[in-house]
Amino acid sequence: MAESMKGLKRTHRCGELSAANIGETVTVMGWVQKNRNKGGIVFVDLRDRSGILQIVFEGEEKEALIEKAAKLRSEFVVAIVGKVEARSGAVNENLATGAIEIRAEELRVLSESETPPFPIEENSKTKEELRLKYRYLDLRRPDLQRNLMMRSQVATLTRQFLSDEGFLEIETPILGKSTPEGARDYLVPSRIHPGSFYGLPQSPQLFKQLLMCSGYDRYFQIAKCFRDEDLRADRQPEFTQIDIELSFVDVDDVIDVNERLLAKLFKEVMNIEVALPIPRMTWQEAMDRYGSDKPDTRFGMELVNVTEAVKDCEFVVFKGAIENGGTVRGINAKGQGAMPRKKIDKLVDFAKDFGAKGLAYVALQEDGTVKSSFAKFMTEEGMQKLIQAMEGEPGDLLLLAADRNKVVWDVLGNLRLEIARQTEILDKDEYKFLWVTEFPLLEWSEEQNRFTAMHHPFTMPLEEDLQYIDSDPGRVRAKAYDIVLNGNEIGGGSVRIFQNDIQEKMFEVLGFTKEQAHDQFGFLLDAFRYGVPPHAGLAYGLDRMVMLMAQEDSIRDVMAFPKIKDASCLMTEAPSAVDDKQLKELGLEKYTENQETGK
């Protein structure tokens, strides 16, 4: 049934035509979006990745052509030769090509289509599972096409910019060495070495540091990375990093080049001016003011430490927290003083999800009275002192948490965002960048009963904090920085340790024996014996960055072939079973309880 395109050559994509082409004979090819037969005149909307174009089949001695056009159905692939004319009907303001139409002279049906399982349209209401099963159809939808085109543009601009700045793109291996530290690696069994495995890289971290050792000076790669994690809401087993590393630099140099990259991307892709320099804030300040290491700075509602103000009150929740070394902090939800009790209770539940034992509140009524969950424990004077500390005014709602700092920050930081969402004060067209700097080098892991690296074990401590590394490791700050956009961490990095003695000390603090360190990172430690330049880098999560630029809610909407939560692909049905023979070739077999017990 398919006709050949022989002798035809496409002259334009649909969306490339405009009133400037009126009078030209053109050849266009694409998919039938829809066709209508209006009193013997057939109108076809033709779609390709550039847009939609109206084709008219009309005229004397064109009966056969019109009849053929009338039989077209959605998603047929056609080639059309015709003349560009000013639109005979009303101009369609919604279409870039809305002022013109093509008067068809020839029509070829290159490929027919069955009725698709869901309509090819923007903002599809079809449930995601079905769309992912037929991803090749889903990917025809204009919103997904815009997203993937934007992603391609972001990658292209990034490469151009970095290349112009003297960065070399160097490919590092996908079949790497598995390391037990960090998240779980995907493993690849070796056939030539049965019982041995490659690990897919969680990032090219070690390789890019080696490239600095090797004198490549400025490296980047848009690199696939892999983590075999239990998938949370919006994780993918494979994801893409813009990975950057520079030699002979310190924090400011990394920040400078990356700010210019971000400014270029947002200007060229979205026509948004990013004011440079991007503000910086230490981790400590971010936690104190926003209760988050990735604060959304599009709005205020900052945390206030009221420990001092309430330290003499009799409220046991406050008192107990302070006595245990914690703090009392609050946020002022301006104008929310009249929030119904039920809604406040929901906020209390929300806070509990983040580890709060409770949430104290003070609702300042417009009439000057005060409703509070803990008024009875407070003197009039104590309450006024608290309200003053939080700059409370009639109509405000003060929400307070008392606990260890970590819990207080987490609760109020999230509460702050929740109230912003509820009160719809977030402007989705505003893009606020922020550097968060001077992260703690280490964090205590209750689970592992040891310090773990907050970024990774190669992060450089601040020179002035090195003195505490044995006596008070938790106090040591790192030359680490994250770039935050509207409350999302889109990238992060650090200056690296380049001195063997500091690196060894770091492993020691992390509880690695010399052997463990050598087994896992021996080649890096070896490399460090032969002259290492000071170096630093940064990596962006490309998926998340493009997701934010495209104003999507899921990174699945900015990837061509994503997997679902259980890490499977609904379209290809990967992963799938393989022959036992193949397994045997790899020196493996399926694990059975039976064999374990030897029965």
Added chain:
Amino acid sequence: MAESMKGLKRTHRCGELSAANIGETVTVMGWVQKNRNKGGIVFVDLRDRSGILQIVFEGEEKEALIEKAAKLRSEFVVAIVGKVEARSGAVNENLATGAIEIRAEELRVLSESETPPFPIEENSKTKEELRLKYRYLDLRRPDLQRNLMMRSQVATLTRQFLSDEGFLEIETPILGKSTPEGARDYLVPSRIHPGSFYGLPQSPQLFKQLLMCSGYDRYFQIAKCFRDEDLRADRQPEFTQIDIELSFVDVDDVIDVNERLLAKLFKEVMNIEVALPIPRMTWQEAMDRYGSDKPDTRFGMELVNVTEAVKDCEFVVFKGAIENGGTVRGINAKGQGAMPRKKIDKLVDFAKDFGAKGLAYVALQEDGTVKSSFAKFMTEEGMQKLIQAMEGEPGDLLLLAADRNKVVWDVLGNLRLEIARQTEILDKDEYKFLWVTEFPLLEWSEEQNRFTAMHHPFTMPLEEDLQYIDSDPGRVRAKAYDIVLNGNEIGGGSVRIFQNDIQEKMFEVLGFTKEQAHDQFGFLLDAFRYGVPPHAGLAYGLDRMVMLMAQEDSIRDVMAFPKIKDASCLMTEAPSAVDDKQLKELGLEKYTENQETGK
């Protein structure tokens, strides 16, 4: 021991300085290539990726500085502040910076180095195993640095060109579906679905065709691909493809855009003009004239079919071959008529390696006499007829093979190259491109006793040959093309089947049951039901292309971190053992004979 670079900012890379900078105070940083103490004046050669720069430590009141410089050793990393001066000694013509030197005012040792296990120098004599173990040092060598910089440039230019031509770079999954067809996949066990496996892609073929179905129109990707093969001389378990696909096109469109890409790359990277259009030759002509589907057209020595000329002779080897449906063909090694018998014998052995039962020769002496391995079976007239057919002249050596065409082509095609190598007629600075077109669609596999796809099962037959697909499948030619450079296939592709009925027929011819086809390619066949544009594509082996541009003999020399023949990495020692616990989590355990027998 390491000093800090605090307060210093590099102003130039070493190789960026020239006589134009004389008088400037600069800050440079890099590795000590060597230092010499000449009567109290210390000369240091400082190296970075851009080149080598001479630093002079000399002057009154600089004793401490000079002493410090004298203690520098190879591969120390240093920062130097100094003034650019005209070189006091003889200008070094071998260095780009040979006319200048830096008079040092400040020296900081950023990182010391032990003595490296081999010297960091061009054209290293150190054996490759040792260099690969210390790859981070090997990668400091200027020749490897040039190669990786060239590779980065090729990738950058390719992306720019394709992006300007309307191609979108779209990432396809690394964790894909394993397919039994073709080479062996690397498998990745799934933890969430124990007993199931992902396959690493051998190419993004299916995904790029799906992207055409989805209307992306023009796609490219510089993509990692994987094959778990027994490694031959110069294969790597992972390699990189420049992968391209276009919609609404035929052969000429693909060739056009790719010729312009190649011309741009060779012009900008190597300053070589590629004359366009690149010549084309059908597969049949390539085999007949060069005995190869990737002929090196830098020289002649073409095959001559002498079947007709010798068909009446009594030489049983010729006779037998012709009677069995084969041919007799030869090449004329001009000027090699005096080749010693021993050397000819070696050529005979060489021919046998390629399946020849023997190799007949006629050595035409300068004095007009003829030495031949089969003279006694030939009449004088017959011999003259043969010599004439091969345009033999005094001083020439004629080499003849008689067998099935496939064997004859292979033997003479390789012999032709071998003689060219021996006689050194190949110009390594000449770059001859050639398109080989109209490959056979299918080839008969003795091993599998069925036809297999010569390119892959999605390759479009020539319209005029479709009629033979049932009756004489071997006769059907394909819309497939390879791009050949100096006898190396650097890329290949085809117009794809986009009609479901032809695709199903193709699977039938290849001996797939409907179920097998559906199990493996079901999603592609499904996609083909919903409107498919005509499409075609091509993929380059980036590693090999850069290897040829860099005039290297191995793709290992154009990859940052290659693996050796057994697919292991000598630096990281991947692949490596993992815990049984990790295996168990994947639903696997090590295969033991013991368990198989149940004992």
